[in-house]
Amino acid sequence: MRLRRGLSCLAAAACLAGYVYAYASGRAGTPVRSDAFSYYVYLPSWVLYHDPSLQAAADDCCGGEFPAWTAIVRWRFTHAWVNAHPIGEAVMIAPFFAIAHALTRWTNLSPDGFSLYYQHGAGLAGLCYMLIGLWFCGRLLSRHFSPAVVLATQAALLTGTSLYHYATFDSAWSHAFSFALVSGFLERLDARRPGHTGDDVVIGVISGLLILVRHTHALIPICFLGAAAVRTRRVPWTAAAIAGVVVLPQLWLYHRATGHWVISSYGDLGFTFATPHIAGVLVSVRKGLFFYAPLLLLALPGAAWVPDRLKPWRVPAAVLLAIETYLIASWWDWQFGGSYGHRGFVDFYPIFAIGIAATFARISASSRLRLLCTVAVVALCALSVFQMLQYWHGVLPMSDTTWRQYRAIFLKGWW
Amino acid sequence: MRGAVLAVFFTACVGVLWYLHDPAWLIDQTTGLRPWHRASDGTLSRWSGGHASFFVPSNLSQIRIPVSTTFDPREPGGERPMLVTFSIDDRRVGRVLLTGPGWQEVTLPMPPPGSRRVRRIDVRTNITREDNHGVQIGQLCCFSSR
Numbered sequence: 065m066r067l068r069r070g071l072s073c074l075a076a077a078a079c080l081a082g083y084v085y086a087y088a089s090g091r092a093g094t095p096v097r098s099d100a101f102s103y104y105v106y107l108p109s110w111v112l113y114h115d116p117s118l119q120a121a122a123d124d125c126c127g128g129e130f131p132a133w134t135a136i137v138r139w140r141f142t143h144a145w146v147n148a149h150p151i152g153e154a155v156m157i158a159p160f161f162a163i164a165h166a167l168t169r170w171t172n173l174s175p176d177g178f179s180l181y182y183q184h185g186a187g188l189a190g191l192c193y194m195l196i197g198l199w200f201c202g203r204l205l206s207r208h209f210s211p212a213v214v215l216a217t218q219a220a221l222l223t224g225t226s227l228y229h230y231a232t233f234d235s236a237w238s239h240a241f242s243f244a245l246v247s248g249f250l251e252r253l254d255a256r257r258p259g260h261t262g263d264d265v266v267i268g269v270i271s272g273l274l275i276l277v278r279h280t281h282a283l284i285p286i287c288f289l290g291a292a293a294v295r296t297r298r299v300p301w302t303a304a305a306i307a308g309v310v311v312l313p314q315l316w317l318y319h320r321a322t323g324h325w326v327i328s329s330y331g332d333l334g335f336t337f338a339t340p341h342i343a344g345v346l347v348s349v350r351k352g353l354f355f356y357a358p359l360l361l362l363a364l365p366g367a368a369w370v371p372d373r374l375k376p377w378r379v380p381a382a383v384l385l386a387i388e389t390y391l392i393a394s395w396w397d398w399q400f401g402g403s404y405g406h407r408g409f410v411d412f413y414p415i416f417a418i419g420i421a422a423t424f425a426r427i428s429a430s431s432r433l434r435l436l437c438t439v440a441v442v443a444l445c446a447l448s449v450f451q452m453l454q455y456w457h458g459v460l461p462m463s464d465t466t467w468r469q470y471r472a473i474f475l476k477g478w479w
Numbered sequence: 480m481r482g483a484v485l486a487v488f489f490t491a492c493v494g495v496l497w498y499l500h501d502p503a504w505l506i507d508q509t510t511g512l513r514p515w516h517r518a519s520d521g522t523l524s525r526w527s528g529g530h531a532s533f534f535v536p537s538n539l540s541q542i543r544i545p546v547s548t549t550f551d552p553r554e555p556g557g558e559r560p561m562l563v564t565f566s567i568d569d570r571r572v573g574r575v576l577l578t579g580p581g582w583q584e585v586t587l588p589m590p591p592p593g594s595r596r597v598r599r600i601d602v603r604t605n606i607t608r609e610d611n612h613g614v615q616i617g618q619l620c621c622f623s624s625r
Contacts (some may be wrong), residue, residue: 172529
């Protein structure tokens with residue numbers, strides 16, 4: 065317990081240090097930028113201008129028209145604004161926004177939703193949610209694995225993947241928020257007691273928020289709760305109803321802007337299902353998940369070694385990851401724009417964490433294997449952090465990296 | 480022990496809030512402004528977006544702000560006049576309608592100094608040009624007769 069608390073403090077301090085470095089050095093611009101803008105813009109619009117249509121926010125920031133890069137477009141038939149990104153992240157940032165707004169008034173900064181405190185309120189919200197996700201992840205794993213395995217898994221996940229990057233440099237993107245929700249969902253599902261309505265309510269709220277952050281995340285509760293329903297022959301109506309209620313405000317916004325309850329908020333942008341870039345998103349030098357976070361490969365053998373109580377999760381997890389991989393690989397911009405590693409998979413790291421922990425637990429039985437694994441994992445974590453810093457300093461390209469470019473910059477410093 | 484920790488925390492919060500009421504770094508804070516650039520005639524200016532804000536010392540009696548924007552017939556709506564609104568600490572103090580590409584100077588009377596070292600100037604435009612460009616804001620002329 066003391067060890068876990070120590071790691072949590074260390075992780076928080078390390079993330080805060082990275083966050084301060086990213087912004088104090090001017091590497092990262094402002095937290096609310098690019099995609100983060102459209103995830104966040106609901107808050108100034110609702111809270112400061114009392115306007116659910118987003119028009120007042122457009123008037124203030126951009127002379128009445130959102131720039132094209134925001135992915136907020138006018139619906140063809142109603143001329144109302146439709147945001148490609150849903151409201152979930154804004155809902156989760158809301159407490160941080162309230163504090164930022166009070167401080168903004170106190171210091172007399174511009175109360176426009178985008179001045180200093182608002183920016184870092186949103187940025188620090190992402191950081192905090194990632195830490196909460198890591199905490200939930202540890203809580204889930206500690207029910208099934210030894211404290212040493214749990215700590216090793218958490219440390220490896222934070223430093224050996226792009227998780228640290230999405231807790232610091234790009235913390236206002238949606239991934240830290242999704243990571244926290246997926247961690248929380250799995251932990252609560254694992255702790256769920258049959259017949260306890262309170263457990264189902266919490267799972268329903270988390271499921272609703274998952275859908276509000278990214279609509280395709282509806283697959284997460286569908287797969288895991290669906291598998292549980294098949295196994296126990298009891299449909300989780302309470303969780304489903306609560307999730308439905310949580311999602312209602314988003315449907316109302318869509319209906320208000322377009323006259324339809326369900327729409328494709330990305331407009332003409334969409335999927336190329338006939339030509340998915342499966343290898344591209346998994347192993348390519350351009351943006352491959354396992355290329356930039358090879359540590360995650362440890363989760364694959366781990367799937368065979370998970371403890372008995374988690375074995376029922378293997379099928380829903382495999383189905384979910386297969387469908388999500390297909391969806392991500394079929395997205396028109398399968399690299400998901402500029403990002404360190406493939407950011408589309410960050411949301412599912414808690415699922416990988418279970419497999420990694422199972423592999424660590426298996427390997428720890430043999431002292432020779434344990435030593436070998438420790439050396440390999442430390443080296444992979446160091447490589448991941450180094451490449452992340454290369455990305456921060458503009459050495460590693462934001463996207464479209466070629467094999468020749470990668471070889472030329474491999475272990476090349478930025479100083 | 481817990482009481483002492485709470486007391487330290489409370490004191491620290493009060494101290495931070497007292498400091499943040501009028502911090503010295505506020506004078507350098509801006510939002511919605513792009514970096515300074517120098518035109519071929521040597522004029523220094525920076526572009527705003529639809530809304531920009533910056534701070535000036537509160538002991539000034541008035542400030543003069545030169546503003547201009549582009550009028551480009553090749554850009555859709557690029558010739559529309561632009562209404563620029565100025566406010567000091569959220570109180571509207573001036574407006575100017577830009578109808579041509581030249582510089583216009585707007586003089587804003589400053590309220591008497593209050594309890595803070597700086598006052599916030601907000602500049603809003605009713606429309607923006609391509610890539611969310613509002614107005615070019617030149618170097619301020621500050622008058623201090625107090």
